[in-house]
Amino acid sequence: MNKSLFVRIVDRLSNEVQFFRKKQDVTERLGLSALQKCTTAICVLAYGSALDAVDEYLWLGATTARLCVENFVEAIINLFGDEYLRRPTPADLQRLLHIRKLRGFPGMIGSIDCMHWEWKNCLTAWKGQYSRGLGKPTIVLEAVASYDLWIWHEFFGPPGTLNDISGLAHLFLMT
Structure with missing residues (x-):
């Protein structure tokens, strides 16, 4: 996450959400x-x-870390949900199509990326299903993002589930 985005989130949460204000005991x-x-x-x-892994450098326990995560998620949904956690509007799609056309990619709203993440704690019974001959189990993350880093489509699943095709079909249905 870039620094200016992180600072913007911290400022907004500290100004608008009681939990994130510094208090005296x-x-x-x-x-x-x-x-x-x-x-x-x-x-x-x-x-x-x-939750207790952050204790080493942030000096807070697992219970406090859990409260931080719960309040953070709730605050992000409440403060940023209407703007960022929504389906694209026709105006959004037109804006993206126009910008992509100017950049030499007419008819394209975003870029697709597909990656395999190693699944360290995969259940033994599922190891074969998620390995695909690589030796280590992986899970696939597929995302379509526009130039401004809005995520328009995402998929998590086992390898070999025709992820690229499902993503492309989803994009065509959106436009």
């Missing part, structure tokens, strides 16, 4: 900052970290 010691709480939530969500 009964001994008049200052609590955690919005920066610490947001960093905790993003680390846990982005890296799939255990």
